Amino acid sequence: MNSVQGPSFQPLYLQIKDLLTQSLDAGEWKPGEAIPSEMVLAARYKVSQGTVRKAIDALAAENIVVRRQGKGTFVATHTEEKSSMFRFLRIRRVDGVDEYPHRRLVDIRRGKASAEVARLLLLRPGEAVVILRRVLEYSDEPVVLDEITLPAALFKGLTKARYDAYRGSTYSFFETQFGVRMVRADERIKAIAADPASAEILKVAVGTPLLAVERVAYTYGDRPVEWRRGLCTTKNHYYLNQLG
Amino acid sequence: MNSVQGPSFQPLYLQIKDLLTQSLDAGEWKPGEAIPSEMVLAARYKVSQGTVRKAIDALAAENIVVRRQGKGTFVATHTEEKSSMFRFLRIRRVDGVDEYPHRRLVDIRRGKASAEVARLLLLRPGEAVVILRRVLEYSDEPVVLDEITLPAALFKGLTKARYDAYRGSTYSFFETQFGVRMVRADERIKAIAADPASAEILKVAVGTPLLAVERVAYTYGDRPVEWRRGLCTTKNHYYLNQLG
DNA sequence: CAGTGGTCTAGACCACATC
DNA sequence: ATGTGGTCTAGACCACTGG
Numbered sequence: 001m002n003s004v005q006g007p008s009f010q011p012l013y014l015q016i017k018d019l020l021t022q023s024l025d026a027g028e029w030k031p032g033e034a035i036p037s038e039m040v041l042a043a044r045y046k047v048s049q050g051t052v053r054k055a056i057d058a059l060a061a062e063n064i065v066v067r068r069q070g071k072g073t074f075v076a077t078h079t080e081e082k083s084s085m086f087r088f089l090r091i092r093r094v095d096g097v098d099e100y101p102h103r104r105l106v107d108i109r110r111g112k113a114s115a116e117v118a119r120l121l122l123l124r125p126g127e128a129v130v131i132l133r134r135v136l137e138y139s140d141e142p143v144v145l146d147e148i149t150l151p152a153a154l155f156k157g158l159t160k161a162r163y164d165a166y167r168g169s170t171y172s173f174f175e176t177q178f179g180v181r182m183v184r185a186d187e188r189i190k191a192i193a194a195d196p197a198s199a200e201i202l203k204v205a206v207g208t209p210l211l212a213v214e215r216v217a218y219t220y221g222d223r224p225v226e227w228r229r230g231l232c233t234t235k236n237h238y239y240l241n242q243l244g
Numbered sequence: 245m246n247s248v249q250g251p252s253f254q255p256l257y258l259q260i261k262d263l264l265t266q267s268l269d270a271g272e273w274k275p276g277e278a279i280p281s282e283m284v285l286a287a288r289y290k291v292s293q294g295t296v297r298k299a300i301d302a303l304a305a306e307n308i309v310v311r312r313q314g315k316g317t318f319v320a321t322h323t324e325e326k327s328s329m330f331r332f333l334r335i336r337r338v339d340g341v342d343e344y345p346h347r348r349l350v351d352i353r354r355g356k357a358s359a360e361v362a363r364l365l366l367l368r369p370g371e372a373v374v375i376l377r378r379v380l381e382y383s384d385e386p387v388v389l390d391e392i393t394l395p396a397a398l399f400k401g402l403t404k405a406r407y408d409a410y411r412g413s414t415y416s417f418f419e420t421q422f423g424v425r426m427v428r429a430d431e432r433i434k435a436i437a438a439d440p441a442s443a444e445i446l447k448v449a450v451g452t453p454l455l456a457v458e459r460v461a462y463t464y465g466d467r468p469v470e471w472r473r474g475l476c477t478t479k480n481h482y483y484l485n486q487l488g
Numbered sequence: 489c490a491g492t493g494g495t496c497t498a499g500a501c502c503a504c505a506t507c
Numbered sequence: 508a509t510g511t512g513g514t515c516t517a518g519a520c521c522a523c524t525g526g
Contacts, residue, residue: 012514048517051516054514054515069523070491092432188483189433193453210453211433211434211435211455232435241431241432244428281511283510294498295495295496314503314511316512
């Protein structure tokens with residue numbers, strides 16, 4: 001059922017994958033919901049089940065959907081079992097115990113995108129942004145001091161009260177409250193000395209070496225929608241990475 | 245052609261994948277060589293080409309093997325194009341230019357595995373190890389100070405002269421000279437202050453914040469075969485990570 | 489039981505590399 | 508022209524879930 005292929009050839013299953021991504025992006029199926037079965041999608045797109053399967057396999061490999069045998073294929077969520085909660089949280093306790101930190105919002109303020117943020121988030125310089133400052137606490141110990149910058153246009157009505165009231169991870173909050181789902185991120189890590197303000201919040205001496213982690217997070221279609229910078233104490237914690 | 249399945253069921257294509265991994269491990273096909281074609285493997289294992297294909301797909305997804313349309317499937321190498329050279333090297337210049345560092349071996353010494361190294365590399369405490377100390381230089385600037393610990397049993401005849409004489413990456417050296425191919429690694433990152441000895445080598449002030457990167461690298465079958473600890477200046481460089 | 493995803497097969501054809 | 512991997516199809520059967 002493959003149509004005539006234009007000059008810029010793309011396999012059928014990748015075309016189907018793009019169509020599915022568009023539907024996901026448009027919110028046709030919400031996070032946590034099931035997408036139609038392979039047979040139904042095959043009928044809709046007039047291709048064989050095997051081709052739909054390959055398209056879904058590709059989405060599953062990117063953690064955009066989750067397959068569950070016997071039940072169906074579901075739009076991935078940041079509100080899930082432990083396994084996926086640590087996908088975007090690489091900080092671990094040195095003793096190896098998996099602990100999900102308590103997040104304490106220091107303040108929210110509105111501002112204009114700096115040249116750097118505008119460049120990274122593909123905004124016009126000076127465009128409105130929302131900036132959250134947070135502290136992540138592990139067993140009541142402050143470990144990470146965060147600053148999260150978001151395009152205001154996508155996060156209308158983001159207030160401290162709403163953030164504090166939400167139970168669950170920050171990306172789960174973004175996803176359920178603003179329909180912005182993070183699918184991928186790039187991080188750059190440096191080591192820096194604690195400045196007085198950060199040192200006080202993290203309860204370390206001024207000049208203590210900290211990890212400085214900068215992140216750009218992307219939603220469907222590789223659109224950047226979050227910039228964050230975190231300072232992390234590594235007295236009792238480390239940053240975990242798997243190279244494969 | 246599936247045989248009767250015992251109590252611990254495993255799909256045929258995963259069984260084939262394991263057989264291929266064993267052959268790879270045994271050196272039946274060396275890095276850089278082509279493995280037999282899908283048709284030939286299908287005949288050998290008495291399964292369909294599609295099943296062999298799924299097995300190879302799984303190996304390709306883990307970067308153990310590389311497919312090249314029209315040519316064949318090849319055992320992956322650390323001696324390849326730029327794209328794969330940075331798979332285990334996450335240090336980048338802040339200006340974004342991709343530069344492969346010059347490695348300078350400080351010394352090689354032999355010793356016994358500490359309790360920690362023995363635990364991580366699954367050795368008996370006190371078992372013989374080889375320890376390399378290196379400096380990685382980017383544009384003549386020392387950036388990383390490394391200490392690499394290897395089980396002596398796997399790296400007989402490793403001398404400074406041989407290391408210095410080799411052209412190519414360290415993992416390429418291990419692979420071609422000792423038949424030990426790294427396929428995966430875990431890294432743990434902390435921020436620490438430069439001690440006097442390290443500071444001098446890296447040409448930074450004592451107390452300068454550095455990244456401390458600890459790595460355990462694994463070969464086929466998840467067998468740990470390298471432990472390393474690196475100290476990295478982040479004045480002009482950073483550690484890059486992709487979360488997906 | 490019916491419906492879902494998961495595996496396996498067999499065959500056709502396409503794209504690419506090499507001779 | 509031949510051989511390789513890449514795509515697509517159609518159908519059968521298995522494994523899991525839930526009514």
